[in-house]
Amino acid sequence: MSKKKKLGRYLEWHGNRIRVVVRVPPSLTKTIGCTKLREVLITTIPLEAEREKVEVVRRFKARLRGVQTTVVRAGWTDEALNWREAVREAEVGQGSNTLETVREALDDAVARVGREHGHSAGQQFASVALGLATPLRGNLNRWFAERAFSRGYEGDINRALSRLEVWCNESATPATVEAVTTAVAGRFIHDRYVLPKVDTVTANKDISSLHSYWKWMKKRCGVAANPWDNQRLEKPQRREDTASSEKRPFTDDEVRTLLGSIRLRREWEFSLFSALSGLRVHEIAGLRVKHCTSGKIAVAKSKTPSGVRTIPAHSMLAPLIQRRSLGKELDAYLFEELPEQAEDSERDRSAPVSQAFTRERRRLGVEEKATDKQRQSNVDFHSWRRWFVRRAVGALEKGALGYTPWTIAHVIGHKVKDGTIEGTPLPLGMTMGVYAGAASWEAMVACVNAVALPEGATVERPDLTSPRQPKLRLKQPRSSRRSTEGRTPTSPLTTAPPLE
Numbered sequence: 001m002s003k004k005k006k007l008g009r010y011l012e013w014h015g016n017r018i019r020v021v022v023r024v025p026p027s028l029t030k031t032i033g034c035t036k037l038r039e040v041l042i043t044t045i046p047l048e049a050e051r052e053k054v055e056v057v058r059r060f061k062a063r064l065r066g067v068q069t070t071v072v073r074a075g076w077t078d079e080a081l082n083w084r085e086a087v088r089e090a091e092v093g094q095g096s097n098t099l100e101t102v103r104e105a106l107d108d109a110v111a112r113v114g115r116e117h118g119h120s121a122g123q124q125f126a127s128v129a130l131g132l133a134t135p136l137r138g139n140l141n142r143w144f145a146e147r148a149f150s151r152g153y154e155g156d157i158n159r160a161l162s163r164l165e166v167w168c169n170e171s172a173t174p175a176t177v178e179a180v181t182t183a184v185a186g187r188f189i190h191d192r193y194v195l196p197k198v199d200t201v202t203a204n205k206d207i208s209s210l211h212s213y214w215k216w217m218k219k220r221c222g223v224a225a226n227p228w229d230n231q232r233l234e235k236p237q238r239r240e241d242t243a244s245s246e247k248r249p250f251t252d253d254e255v256r257t258l259l260g261s262i263r264l265r266r267e268w269e270f271s272l273f274s275a276l277s278g279l280r281v282h283e284i285a286g287l288r289v290k291h292c293t294s295g296k297i298a299v300a301k302s303k304t305p306s307g308v309r310t311i312p313a314h315s316m317l318a319p320l321i322q323r324r325s326l327g328k329e330l331d332a333y334l335f336e337e338l339p340e341q342a343e344d345s346e347r348d349r350s351a352p353v354s355q356a357f358t359r360e361r362r363r364l365g366v367e368e369k370a371t372d373k374q375r376q377s378n379v380d381f382h383s384w385r386r387w388f389v390r391r392a393v394g395a396l397e398k399g400a401l402g403y404t405p406w407t408i409a410h411v412i413g414h415k416v417k418d419g420t421i422e423g424t425p426l427p428l429g430m431t432m433g434v435y436a437g438a439a440s441w442e443a444m445v446a447c448v449n450a451v452a453l454p455e456g457a458t459v460e461r462p463d464l465t466s467p468r469q470p471k472l473r474l475k476q477p478r479s480s481r482r483s484t485e486g487r488t489p490t491s492p493l494t495t496a497p498p499l500e
Helices: 026-032 046-091 099-117 119-129 140-147 151-170 182-194 200-220 252-261 265-275 281-285 315-325 351-363 382-397 405-412 429-435 441-449 478-483
Strands: 011-014 017-023 036-040 296-299 309-312
Touching: 011 046, 017 046, 036 046, 046 099, 046 119, 046 151, 099 119, 140 151, 140 200, 151 182, 151 200, 182 200, 252 265, 265 281, 265 315, 265 351, 265 382, 281 351, 309 405, 309 441, 382 405, 405 441
Parallel strands: none
Antiparallel strands: 011 017, 017 036, 296 309
8 A cells, every 4th residue: 555645734634535624722612513623625636635725724714713703702792681681671660770870881881892892893782782683692591491402402503503603703794683684594505505515414404403593583582584484405406326315224234234243232232222123322322121121112211202102122122121121220221331421411321322333334334425525324323213114114015914104103203293204294194193192002012023133134142242441540649650760660559568
């Protein structure tokens, strides 16, 4: 293999490709969400990469400058909102300060912000304080308090708003709710997603988050219109011979490969569990011993209300559940080795499983991308859940009795009213989703039992290994290290005095 050529500043090799890398200042890593900004270039020739990197570096640095401006603005925005409350109280006669006193003090605050952050900032400060403009995040905490979203979804919304704030700063657009009209939203989408050719799934995720926020503000805060209506991007038209970028179930060959060759016991057990139950990875990680008794699996916590359900346990899962439950308290986790995440973390207990499974999947060559620019593979851990649905649907197509497509929706935790199975809308949404109630236990048993692993799939793996645990290192105090310089190092465990 030939030695790769040395690359210039801001460039690094990424496999056989070249990518631009710009380090994010430590003060901005939490806001940006990463320590480095990266983008893979089209060319693989170092000389051409030097020319192509210029525009990318310029764009990255403009983004970082925009975020810095946003961080500065966040400080005076909170102060402006406090002044707005003070003005409101003075207008209705609450508190000891008169309206005239508050306005005089506000004039001084506006002048100070103008001196520190510029005339434009001072004017925006005044607009917010007087209630003429609302910062983009001005109503965010109220929305979060009312809806109680998951941390992951709150993170999605915050990231979308951060991108909008940065763009507003770069384009000299006031970062206020009132300034974001339909035309402004369209320009933002064009500049941030269309021109850089961002994947439509990623773009639509941000647009959907912003749309939901404005929809709530329209209902609760008197916002006149939702500028994100009908703004979703259409997937680009592709030729018939172009590979698909749609997420899909595993094929039967991939199921045989994964169940037969995954090396780690925990990831193999998670895979088998999801394949034979349709549970999401975080639903499996949250299972306790008490949730898996009497041939039933009770999902007590899920991403949607429909996901909270009790389903029959597949007969092939009985040995796994029994082994995992042996000798444990009822409140113990089935997969107790998973680390608990910090309360303010967006990561779930299942995060280590998802990461380790992805590494195993790639090692085994179970990967599919339509183009080199596609960020995510068409197959991931969620493909086990898709495979369960595909098998249940396939059994119906071959004449299986005892359950219906609506039963499948109940088993996997999808809503039946306005729900879909593999992208196909379920009919009779009101009748079956509201009036018919939940599927019968007998129907769910028939559905689960109709799912069978493909012939040749491995269900017993005595060769599996457990994930490696980090080694604990005993650290000597600095004084001890200095006193032992020049001596043969010895273990602290062997130098203790003998017991008497």
